Structures are given as structure tokens and as C-alpha cells.
Amino acid sequence: MISTLLSQLNGPDGDSTPRLAYGADYNPEQWPREVWEEDVRLMREAGVNLVSVGIFSWARIQPAQDEWDFGWLDEVMDLLHAGGIGVDLATATASPPPWLTTAHPEILPVTASGETVWPGARQHWRPTSPVFRTHALRLVRTMAERYADHPALVAWHVSNELGCHNIYDFSDDAARAFRDWLRDRYTTLDALNHAWGTAFWSQRYSDWEQILPPRLTASHPNPTQQLDFKRFSSDALKEYLRAERDVLREVTPDVPVTTNFMVMGGTKGMNYPDWAGEIDFVSNDHYVHPGPQDRDELSFSANLTSGIADGRPWFLMEHSTSAVNWQPVNVAKRPGDLARDSLLHVAHGADAVCFFQWRQSAAGAEKYHSAMVPHAGADSEVFRAVAGLGRSLQALAPVAGSEREPARVGIVYDWESWWASEQDSHPTALLDYRQEALDWYSALLSLGVRADVVTTTADLDRYDVLIAPVLHVIPAPLAKELTRYVESGGHLVTTYFSGVVDENDHVWLGGHPGALRDLLGIRIEEFGPLLDGDSVDLDGGGTGTLWTDRITVTDPTVEVLAGYRTGAYAGLPAVTRRAVGGGSAAYVSTRLGADGLAGLLPRLLGPAGVHSELPDGARGSVEQTVRRGPGGRFLFLVNRTDETVPLTGLAGEVLLGTADAEGGLVLGPRDVAVLRQPAT
Amino acid sequence: MISTLLSQLNGPDGDSTPRLAYGADYNPEQWPREVWEEDVRLMREAGVNLVSVGIFSWARIQPAQDEWDFGWLDEVMDLLHAGGIGVDLATATASPPPWLTTAHPEILPVTASGETVWPGARQHWRPTSPVFRTHALRLVRTMAERYADHPALVAWHVSNELGCHNIYDFSDDAARAFRDWLRDRYTTLDALNHAWGTAFWSQRYSDWEQILPPRLTASHPNPTQQLDFKRFSSDALKEYLRAERDVLREVTPDVPVTTNFMVMGGTKGMNYPDWAGEIDFVSNDHYVHPGPQDRDELSFSANLTSGIADGRPWFLMEHSTSAVNWQPVNVAKRPGDLARDSLLHVAHGADAVCFFQWRQSAAGAEKYHSAMVPHAGADSEVFRAVAGLGRSLQALAPVAGSEREPARVGIVYDWESWWASEQDSHPTALLDYRQEALDWYSALLSLGVRADVVTTTADLDRYDVLIAPVLHVIPAPLAKELTRYVESGGHLVTTYFSGVVDENDHVWLGGHPGALRDLLGIRIEEFGPLLDGDSVDLDGGGTGTLWTDRITVTDPTVEVLAGYRTGAYAGLPAVTRRAVGGGSAAYVSTRLGADGLAGLLPRLLGPAGVHSELPDGARGSVEQTVRRGPGGRFLFLVNRTDETVPLTGLAGEVLLGTADAEGGLVLGPRDVAVLRQPAT
């Protein structure tokens, strides 16, 4: 459906070739009518061809339970259509209006310690509230029926950032829905009592009605209850997403439906790989959080979004032209950041580059969030950069609809392990699941080795090397699948705290990592987490923090790649590899950080024959991605540095970028170049 | 009225010349009857002539709803009067008694997250509770009627530190009162919806009853709702103050009414400039918070209190002889601090020096708070210093009733900007409004330049130079007034994040600072807040932190006083000045700190011809203030250092201080000298 959508987006000259979407959230209700014409004029000037409308319009559209006001929105839709701009129309359910919460305070979420979450911001609704759902779906149906045949409508935008603030609700509605979900999962109380280990601390349930969400407790709440509540909470919002989608599909079966995910930073409440199947195409919001790995994180998130979309194109539904407003300090982007950040998403499969928002608000909670048209107006560096990016995206129209060409290395990213590994009552509270994965990713980038971030449901056989950092939760079938992968010649690399528990968060007994012990040929009797600030040296170089393991090698074919030189386990193995036929299974027992992993990786990639695809001088400086489609094979080359990088020896038509005198490419600081090669 | 009051205070010899008031909160109900006579004897020994009585006596005076016990208080009043000590009689409403909160728990405040604030400390009442008001005003009337004609009564002390703990209440009473306040302010819901920008995040109200205080929300609450709730909360307590005052004025029209403000540190909930008009004279409580700028802060607070009192004399109603009890570590004052701290307040217009409290408690929450008579008793260094200060204040009797002589430099301190500039969702959460103002003040002190801290309602034309740090909120009339000031020859200096929003917290569009853009001749497209720990160098010396701006000079007459040498905006202007006729408008775009500002100030003060009034050797070491009245012009000279400072070339009669052999003055460490010159 995405290609149909892309074909509907008119270019500046009005043709109907598929092209990349470019635009923003557009909130005209914040502005007087006279601004709207200027908006459309500036959108055309900037190359905008898609806007999301109505995201926070519920209170405007429906000012009271039985009062509707669509006139202004009709006019906006008409104006946009007249301007050749497609509309990704929101269902407008993101933020319930004051009349609804006043009439029905029972839709307001409740925190773990029993506090009501009041209106005054946004997303103050319980995902499981039947009252909220009734009102919300009535709005969705009304919207869908009114605009079903409007020519500007190209896609539906379900709610907004589902779960951003309300993923965890501990209300009585949540308790009821949690019980229903548990009944579905376990069928019998005996099964639940076993799974939750309720023999401990006298928690055995004798009736479903006794079960509660993990509200404030005197000590550590039951870990499987916690994990199931995370699963349930993700499922409850997914179910809500399905409910909106079902209405939309019924009324407008041909209009694709999406919702904007938040694959970025620490946002972990929603199991997006599990949600992706519910929508017609994946959309994502991404914001940079300043720090030493900030652009690696952007690349990682875009890559993971691509993995969630199973390699198919997706939409960057929100990011920022410059500063945001919700961080402690909201730094402005430097010149070039706007385009580089945007194109890096395209490099990883984004077929749309959209911002929050079109025109910077003069009032309200996000008035200091940058936009395409800043407070300073169109006569500004930001708007000029916006228009420049519009031209670049037009040049990249051939890319539209192409998919990602799998890399040889895959990094496994698993929501269940993310949730479970960071729970309380663990060997260490300092473990950061996403940081460990990001460090492996940064290390690969620094070597110039292309890698895909994938989920456990991906086709693992696509990859010669599979890196599974902190793959904590390994149910029996996954253990079997990983074993099969290695036995079939795959090279598996995993780390500390992987394979320790099953799907119920029960420890695999007999020595860690229980689920992979035989495959790895090692046995760990005891974990050796390190105090904050402590570190150990490895004999091959590199410094470990956070974690160590007391490893016993149990299989004679295991090779010790590195040992501990200092610390409690000095002299014992730190990194091991067991060769299994043509494949292998390696284990890294400590946190080495991006630099340490970059030193280790060549020995882990070597057996698989994986090397950088980049010319010598560009490795580490340049990130390369590949998309391919009917129109060709597209090489994206992104300068990771603030220096100029010359690139030689790369064949192809230059869609974007500057050739040097000898016909090579020159990447200025933070520049992006795109080459088209013939489709193979 | 204050001069009448001062004339009622008998000196040790019983005459009725006006004199400075000296005393404390006096809480005899904490002590057995036999101590009271010793109290009065020691008060006379110390020169005490005024005490505040009854502040926390409600439960004692009215042990049950219809039971009154005034006998003990009658006796205390009589004893004090017999001892020649005037009484500033409290209305006793500060802390409701247990019987009242037990009968009416609905007067207890509620936090933003819905927690009840229980009795057990003090000030556990909702400012908007009609039930509390009924009971409190009944007490006020009973007190007033009983003591209307008591000869000891010289003033009324309304409640105590209004708003210290209960300024923000989120109860249903508060919600009701907030709605009434909003109806008054906006008249129509359309006006409110516009002011609050409710088009954002679907917050449009269709009925007044839908509006709530900014209780716990899922994300950032509406900023104008927050700002209005701050305004409302200050007004609600002001309204309560008026209610007590009205009863007092009705019963005792000739007795002046005051209430003790808390102009100090981070206490910002009460808009004191706005309250000052409601009382007959301003009183203030001030406590030192140890730190590198602690005495500059004392001076700043006293100066600001003087500004709030519009230069008229005011009362220092509470400070401490030594340590307090509510800081994390409560350090004792060094020898000399007691007198210096007290006299620095007098230097800034205090006509009373009072302490909390007369006799240090043996029990209760403040038993480790120092007092005039410490735990150790009268045979102690503290009491000897107290008596010494009493003698100094007697020597300064001629000062009583004199006003402040305006300085040539004014620092504008604005509650609305304080509230608004530190709200959430801003470019930086690290901005500290008061610290920026204090840094300018410290810089002026270090140059020996006298400055007045004033509010936006002061007569600005008194000042040749007006420094307005972070004057964030500039409504259109204020912008006009500042422009007029400059065009009339005034020299305006302002800083980063000034003039950015109007009274509704709406951004002035078209480039920052919208309200002052033309006056300053610059335009800022984007803010450049700095991460914590980051800094930039200026080409003229000085280091900026916290903030930078990307400045474009739009008026050819603008002079760049300093540029950025490093950072994202290297090469661009950092400090600018536009000459406008004889006046000028300057802009400082980063935080330079007190030292950096001291380096910059001479270039900002130069055009106005402002220099230090102090002799060369004393600049920076000595703070000078000037009071004047019918009795003369009084120069206060306060040693800011721990070294001895010789002072030459200052004419006048030495009211306080030590002359050296040559007839100059010698200021010992932390000493204060006072010279009387003839009134001009």
C-alpha cells in the first residue's frame, strides 16, 4: 500500500511518479485563518507534499458530546488538496477533551501508587477504559465517514505516539483487563501460579479476582507479575490500536493505516515488533538526545525501525528541525544536522521525512520545540535548510519504495529480554540493555561493517554473523533455533546475562547460561557483577565493567579468545568461542564498551569472512547502507565525522553528493551522498 | 503610620523620640509563668522595645470551638507594657488548632498528586477554604476587640509567613476559587482558551467547570495554566490577607497592620510587590543560607525589600542570632555576624531589627533555632552580642523613619518573569532567575557602585542605568515603557531570554527578543542553551555558561561590545549596544557570572557616567548605602570582607564606628559604620 501512497504525492510539477514524502504535523487550529494560505504557499516552496492533520483536534472537532465542528477541517483539507499536498489524517483521539474527562473521570489513568493522572497535558486516558473506547471509536468512525472520499486523504494516522505517557496504568479497569489477559495466557490458575512462582512469599492465588497489577508494594513485586504486566500493557494498547484500525478499514478499506512508533532511546513499553503486523506500514518518531553516541543512536533506531518493518520502507513521522523542548537542556542543531539526520533515516529505509511540526507554536507546552517554520519566520536559516532538504528529497525520488539489502551481520534486539533483563532484584541494577546493543552497533560502525538490527522473529539465516547481546530470555524453542542456526554454519555471538531465564523468568538450572550452555561449551556457577566504578582488565587488552562471569570451559573444543588479567576471576576465561562445524558460538562475559568491542570484533567476524565493504580510508568515518528496488541499488554514504572525507572507488550514478576532480566523491562534514547502481 | 509606631517605642530612659525597633517573636506560652519576669528584665537589659506575641497561640487562646482562654495573654501584655515594651500582636491564625482540623479535615491542603497535607507541623490550611476563613476571622475579630485598647498594642501582625508552606493547594476548594479568579481575569471562555493556547493538545474548554488546577499530569501541563495558577495562588493569599486586615481596620482603625514577607532565597510564590499595597508597612523575614554569595544575597534581599516598600522604611521581622534549624547543615554565625547582618538590613531601610525568637525553645520543631536568649542562658556570647546590638541600635535612633536615597543604577526584579522564565518545557531547565539578578548585584558591589533593586512598577526614570536581567515577560505596555525610557536618555541593559513572551506566555514572533527587537537592533533566530558543564569564551575575556544566542545585528548603529570566540556561534556577537539619542539599549546573551559581569560593567555604565561613590581603596571591600530623612543624610558603610578596611575622605558625624588617629574611619572585619551628614 505504501507505493500507492507514494504515487499520490505530487511533486512540485504535479506528476505522479512515486516520490519520497516530505512534511510535518500541521496544526492550523493554533493559528488564525489568514495564516493558512501562507502555510500552503510555504509548504510548496519547501517541497512539502504530505502533512498530518488533526492529531490534537478532538476538543475542536467535538466541543461537546453531541456537538461537532468540522467546517474548519473541511476547509483545511480543501486548501491542502488545492495546494497539491496529501493528508495523513489523524483519528484525533490522542488527547481527550475536557468535557469528556469532566463527565467521565473514570477514564483517567492511575499510577502504581494510586495517584490519579489529571488532564492538563495529553494522553490522560486508560488504555483499557471501556468508556474511553466508546467515545474514541465514535470519533474515529465520524472522522472516517466524513473524509472517506476526500481527495487529500492518503493515509490514516491512528491516535499519536500510543503509550508515550499512558502505557502503564494501574487502575481498576487495568486490573480487570489484566485478569482477562492472564486467563487467556494461562487458562488455569495452577499454570499462572507456577509461572509466577507464587510458592515464594506466599503469593498463591486461589481466585482470578485476587490478581492485581504490580502496584506499590512493601518490597520487590513478583518478577513474573511485573513481566506479564509489561506484556499485557503492550498488548492492551495494541488491542486499542486494532480497534481504531478496524473501524478505519471498515469505512475506508483502501486507505492505508499507520501509527507513529517511538523507536528511540529508552522508550521500551511498547513491543513494536509485535505491533508492526497490525498496521499497513510502519511509522516512527525519533528525537536526538545529545551525547557522545547520539548519531550512532539515530542510526541504530532507524536500523531497528527497518528491522521492525522487516526491511520494507517506513515513514519517519516525526523528528525535529532543531531543538526540542522536553530535555533538561534543549540544544540547537548545528548547520547540516537537519539534512544529515533526515537522510540517515532515509538511508535506513524511511520513505517519508516528516517533522513535528510545520509552524512553531506561539503558545502551549511545546512552543520551544523547533519546527519547519520557526518563531523567526520563513526568513531564517532553519526554513532555508528545510527548503534545501526538500530539494534533496526530490533528487532521491528514485529511492522511493526500495527495500533494505540485508547486511551479513545481524544484531538481535529483543523486547522480552529488554524488559526482563532490567527488572529489579537482579545481580546488578546498572545493566542497560539498549546501551549494550548500541555499543556493538557503534563498534561495527567504527569498523565500517554494515549490520542490520533485527528482532528474534526475523529470518536469522539471512545473516552470517548474529550478535545477540544480553539475550536474557530464551524459551526452549529459541534455544533450539539458535542451536540449529549455529549447526547450520551460522556464527552466534552472545554476552553476559544471556540465556539465563525462560519465558516465565524462571532460571535455567544447572549452571548459566542454561539455555545456551551446551552450545557455548561453558558453564558459569556464579555471576560477578562489578560495583559502579570498578573495572577489570582483559589479557588481550580491553577493560571490562558492569559484569564478569566465573566461567568453566566444559567442552574441549572451546577456544578462549581472551581471559581476565585482573579482578576476582583473573586467569579465567572472559571471551570464548566454540566451533561447531562451519559455525561457531562465542560468549563475551563482560561489558567492553564500543571501543573494546571494536578491538574484539575482527576476531569474531573473521571466521565468517565478514569485512568492511567500504574503501580503506572511509572505514569508521563513513556509514554505508544499501537499499534496492526495481529502480536500482542505492548506496547511502553518510559522513559520521566533522571532517571532509574523500571517497574513491565507488561506482554508480550520483543522485546526491559532490564529485571531486577525479570523479570520486567528497563528503563534507556530516554530508550524505547517494549513488545509484543498476538493480541486480 | 510607621513613624507613630516608632515614637511609641520607649527607649531605656522612657522618652518618646522615634527610635529603631528591636526585639523578637515572644512565645511565653512555651515557658512556665516564673520565666516571664526574667524575660522582661532581660529584654530591658538588651534594649528590646518591641515583641511579636501570639503568633502560634490559637490552640492556647481557643482550646475548643466555643472556649476561650485569654487570661495568660492579658497577663503577658500587661507585663510587657509595664516593662516599656511594645507589642506587635499576632492575629494567631498561622496554625489551626487540632480541634479545628479534626472537626473540619476539609480545610487541609492537597498536593498536586492528591496527597492530603496533615496537621502535625504548621500552616496546614487551604488559602481558599471558606470554613477556615470563617474560623480564622472569628479569631481575628475576637483578638482585635479584646486588645483594641491595650496600651501595649502598637501594631498588628497578620498570621505568619503567609504561604511559606501552603501557597500551592490543589484541593477542590482551590479549583473552585481558581475558576472564579479566571472568570474575573478572562470574562469569556474564548479569551481563556486563547490565552492558554488550548488549541494545542486538545485542551479547549467548553465550560468553566472543566477547569482544574495544574494537578499531576501525564506530561508537561499547560504553561499558561501553570502561570495563571501561580498568579491565582498569590492572589488567593493576598485576598486572605485583606480579609484579616479588613477586620482589624474595622475594629482598630489607628493601629498599623503588617505581615511578615519572606524576601529571601528561592521563596517566589508570593508576589510581594503586588501585596505591599495591602498593608500599612512592609515587614520581612530573612535567613542566611551559607554559600559564597551569602551576604550579597542578604544585601540583595534587603535592597529588594526596600524596593517593594518603595524606598520607605520597613521592618526586619525575623532573622536569626546564629544558626537556624531547617537547613541541611545549620552553621553557627561567627562573632560579628549577628550585628553586621542586622545593620545591613538597617542600611537598606529596616527600622526594626527583630529575631525569631526571644528565648530558644527547649522542645518542638525549632528548638535548635538560635534565639536572643540561647539554651545556654543569658550568660552567653550570643546574649552579650544581642545586648551590644541593642546599644548600637539606640545610637542609630536618628536614622528611624528615614528613606532610601535612590541610587543611579536600578536592577529590575519582576515576579512574573521569575515565575515564567523557570517553567518547564523551556530551552533549559538550568536557568535561575534570581541568581542572574544576584550576579549583577554582586558585580556592582565588587565595583563599589550603589544600585537599587526595584520592581517594574517603580518610577524607572529615577535611574540613569536600568539593568533588567532575564526580563522574560514583557507585555506590550512594558515594551513601550522601556522604549520610552531609552528614548528619554535612559540606559537599558538586558539579557538572554528577556522580552520573549507576553503576559499570556505567548512568544512574540518574528525573531527574539520580540518585545525589544527593534529597541536593541538585533534579531535572534534561535536560542543556544549550553549543556551543564559546557562554556564558551568571549573575545573580550569572560566565559559564558548556560545560554548563548545566535544574534543577527539588524540596526547599523549597534555596537558589538563582545563576540563569541568559541562555541557554535564563534565570531558572532555576544554583547551588543544600540545608542538611541542620549540613551542606549544593551543586550548580554550569555551568563557571565558575577566576575564576568564585573569585567563588563564599566563599559555598560560608562555612557551614563556612573562610577563608584566610594574612595578608591574601599571599592569592592565596602558596601555603601544612603538613607535620608528630616534628621539628616545617613551613610552606611559595611565591610564586606574579613579584613580591616581604612576609610578616608568621608565627611560626617560618626553615629556608629571607630575613627582612626587621622580622623578617618577604620572598619574592622564585618564592621558597620554610620555617618550623619546634614540633610540637603
Add this chain to the structure above:
Amino acid sequence: MISTLLSQLNGPDGDSTPRLAYGADYNPEQWPREVWEEDVRLMREAGVNLVSVGIFSWARIQPAQDEWDFGWLDEVMDLLHAGGIGVDLATATASPPPWLTTAHPEILPVTASGETVWPGARQHWRPTSPVFRTHALRLVRTMAERYADHPALVAWHVSNELGCHNIYDFSDDAARAFRDWLRDRYTTLDALNHAWGTAFWSQRYSDWEQILPPRLTASHPNPTQQLDFKRFSSDALKEYLRAERDVLREVTPDVPVTTNFMVMGGTKGMNYPDWAGEIDFVSNDHYVHPGPQDRDELSFSANLTSGIADGRPWFLMEHSTSAVNWQPVNVAKRPGDLARDSLLHVAHGADAVCFFQWRQSAAGAEKYHSAMVPHAGADSEVFRAVAGLGRSLQALAPVAGSEREPARVGIVYDWESWWASEQDSHPTALLDYRQEALDWYSALLSLGVRADVVTTTADLDRYDVLIAPVLHVIPAPLAKELTRYVESGGHLVTTYFSGVVDENDHVWLGGHPGALRDLLGIRIEEFGPLLDGDSVDLDGGGTGTLWTDRITVTDPTVEVLAGYRTGAYAGLPAVTRRAVGGGSAAYVSTRLGADGLAGLLPRLLGPAGVHSELPDGARGSVEQTVRRGPGGRFLFLVNRTDETVPLTGLAGEVLLGTADAEGGLVLGPRDVAVLRQPAT
């Protein structure tokens, strides 16, 4: 009763000589039936002779209000008995089952800010709930009656870690019980009003029903209310303990009753010295918290437990074989730690060494808490160390039943002072009562001087030197007793903030420390707490932090042992001693830390003639304790270091340890040796 118990524990060969108990919490309900036989087999292999059963079994034993399931427990008891293993049977009341809290949510505790503490962890019950008590005591009676005559039963284990999470409950049940407790304590409201100092802040109560627990308040809650609430809360749980015990004594008068205390770290809610009299023998749980003084803390806690048991043997009911699960980072123990930690408890009087738990859980909140049988199984270093310790404990059987031989130095540890000295509104919030006591203890260890940690109710005359750090609360009788002690020739050493208040937290007036002023011959007018990071030097060496005092010597016989060299009180006394006949009273006015105290101690111990009992080379490296009983005098020698320490010149039979070639002992790193000398 403890010796009968110890005689019931069969050794591996089945004899009935008293022996040390060895075992763990045993939770067979977490495991399938087939594991139980292996459990008993491994227990015998490890030398286990005692297990605690049923601690968290309520929900299993009583799955519904009128449903009981004892079959599994009967079987476990039989199996254990058949294996020669005694059972310390829990009353199973520690964690109420879901059916109970669902039927009676009014048993759930409430926090100070009104939040309900929900089920999902453990100990979610109000100590004062009559409903909980009814159900719990019914269970206790049923358990007692069922197993009264079971041959495996050797002791009762009341509940578990009483007060670990629910010591402070602010519910309405708590309010009612608090009022009853206060009526008992004060009889009249006048007495309570006086004690609480309610004249301050208008808190005077006119009816008992007005009194509340110290719930969330606007400012500092009344300090005596806080202190009494701590006393009440400890008493309320003690009363609950008595209620269980009374049922047990009624049904099984011959079976000793205990409950596991938590004398360790910051656990201060339960006044254990006051509880100790309620049970037949003292038990304790102890967990190491990694840090520079971690094993000194272990020794201190064991020593204090011995003090609480008045020198009689006690049970170590829980500690860990290696890592725990509830610290931020849970480090594994090093080789040797398991045995050394265990034996250090035995050295201080433990006659039982028990762990939490026997078999490491595969599920639940504590699955990463180490156990005797780890996840890795019996083929593991942990289990081998467990078995090795079992053998050591068998070798130490002669020690069983012996008591501690008093040292010449006593350190006074006082719960009332602990509670009161760390309350809010004090001169400093940084004071750490336990740390100060621990520092004195570490200093004595570093000098090789043996000391007993005792409570104020101990027979003080046993000690030549009595160190009372921060003995903050000194009621008149205790002041008298300490004076008598000194006058009888005792040497008292006390510190800053001692003797400042009476039992009502009222300051002793006239100069600090009021209760000891005359005895010490000094007077302090004012405290001089130091800001965090500040320090002062003493002229005899040593550096003070946290606190200083402005001391005046009032008695000519006072000797100044050290003065302040720097700081506000430079030149004034820092450490003083007044000789009183053969005794003396010394005062240390600042925090010197363990090293500083080690430098000072020789001058404080000298007058009493106290020196180390250890050979020269071992002082500081070795900790020595002495137990004695009918079977001999037992010298425990514990290597405090990670180096080998030779020990010469110690006579006795080597029960544990390695003799070197010359017949001396050699203590390996962290080793423990035990010598038996003839009973005197």
C-alpha cells in the same frame, strides 16, 4: 532452653552431644516432590542439622479461609526427621495470602502520604490490624496444635523479619493504636502536651481523638510525636510478637520460641534490646553490604547481637553464602568469605549458622539470592564451601552453649539515641549514629583491643572503659547512673551531641551537654556543625568533620587532650577529660573517623590500663573474641586482612586452624582459628 535445643541436633553420627546448629530456610514448596529426597541427602552431606520451614507457606497451608492443606508439610517434617534434621518451624504468618487481602483490604499498610501498600511482595499487613491478628493467630494455633508433638520440631520461628517493610504504618488502625499507646504512656493530655511541646506551632490537643501519626505535613512534624511514633511502632510489633508467642507457649510450653532480628546496617525501626526479653533465645539475620568497613560492620552487628542477648548464645538465622539480590550491585563473595563471615558470627556467640536459603529459587523475587545449593547445583564451589563449613562447625561443637567473656571496654549502643539523634530540624542532617559507633569499633579493632557492644540496660560496671558515642538521649536516671559509674572508678568517653535531650526530646538547658555538663566539667554554648566537605584540624593530629563544639572548660581539673588548630574554634578545646577519683569522663567534640580515633584511643584507654590482649604482630590484623562455658575458654582469632598472619605465643588446643612448624598458628587470608583453653 537453647542448650536443650542444641542437644537435640544430631551430628552425622547421630549422637546427642550439644553441637552448633547448621542449616537454612528450607522452602520445599518451591520444588517438585522428587527434589525433596535429594535435598535431605545433600543436607546430610553438608552437615546440616537444622532448617527453618514454612516461613512463606501461609497461602499453601491455608488456600482459602476455611481450607487447610497440611499434607505436604507433614511429609516434609517426616522426611527431615528421618534424615536427622531438626526443624525450626515458622508460624507462617510473614506474608498474608491473596485471599485474605482480597477479602480484607483494610489490613494493608498505608504510607505517611496516604498510599496503600498493595500485595505482590511480602509483609503487606498493618501491625495493628485486629483483622490481620485474628487470622494470623488462628493460623499460629492451628500450626502449633498440628505439630506440637512432631519429633522434628525443635523451635518456633515467629513470623519473619518482623518490621522489615511494615514497621511504619500510618493507617487509621495505626492512629487508633497510637492513641491507646499514648494514653498508656502519658495518662493525661496535659502530660502529653507538655512532653510534645505542643505550645509550639499551636499544636495543643484537647481530645485524644485529635492525635494522628506523623503523616505528611507541610513542614517539620513535631519531633516528640515522631519519636513517640517510633517507640509506638516498635512496641506495636513487639506486642504482635508477644501475641504469637503466647499462643505457642500455651500449646507447646516446652518448645523454645524465637524470631529473626535484623541487627545490621541501617535497620533501626525495631528496638531489639527491648524485644529480646520476649523470646526464648535471640536470632539474627545479617547481610554484608560491600564497602570499606564491611567486615567490621559484620563483627559490630554480631557483637551488638551478643549484647542484645546479654552475652548468651544466639542464632544466626540468615545470612548468605554469596551474593544477595536486593542491593544495587550484588557482588559475589570471594573464596573464604563464606566460612570467615559465618565463623565471625560464631566468634561473637552464634550457636547456629543458617543461611537464606537451602536451595536457590528458580523463580520469584529472590532467585538471584545465593543459597547453599546454587543454581549450578551441588557440583559447585559454593556447595563445596558449604560442606567445608559444615565440617568446621562440627569441629567447634565444644563451643556450643558457651557465653561471651566480657571485654574490658564497652561501647554503648542505644536505640533511643539512634532514633532521636537522626531526626530532622537538627544542627546537621549528616549525622550517622551507627557510623560513629562503628568508627569507634573499627578503631579498637585496629588497635587489637577487644570491646563489647552493649545497651544502656547492660551492667555497665562490667566495663573499665565505657564509650558512649552520640548518647543523645539521657533521661535523668541515666545521667545519674553514668555519674555513679564514673565516680565508682569507671572511665566514660562520650562525644558530640550526647546528653543534649531528655526522654521527651527536651533540651537540657543551661549549656550543653546538659545531662553531663557537670560530670564532664565543660559547657557548650553553641554547636558548630560543619558543612559537607568542610573539616578542621586538631593540634594533636587528626581531622574533624561533621561537627565541632564551642567548648568552655568549667572545671579546673579538666585536661584538654586536643584542641582545634583550624576552623571557627581554633585555639579552643576539642577533646577533654575530667578525672573523677579513679575514674574519668572524656568528651570528643568532633567526628574523627576510625583512623583519627585510633590515634586518640591510647590516651583514652591508658588511664584504665586497657591494652591489646593480642601478640604484637597481630594487633590490627587479627580480631580476637573469647567465649567461655563449662567446656572451656575459647579464643577465636579472625584474620581481618588478605595477608597471611603468623600468630605466636597463644596457648591452647587447636579446635580449628593450622599450626606452623614451631607450634604457632598461621592464619591464611580471612582465616579463622579457634583455640580451647581450660575453663577457669
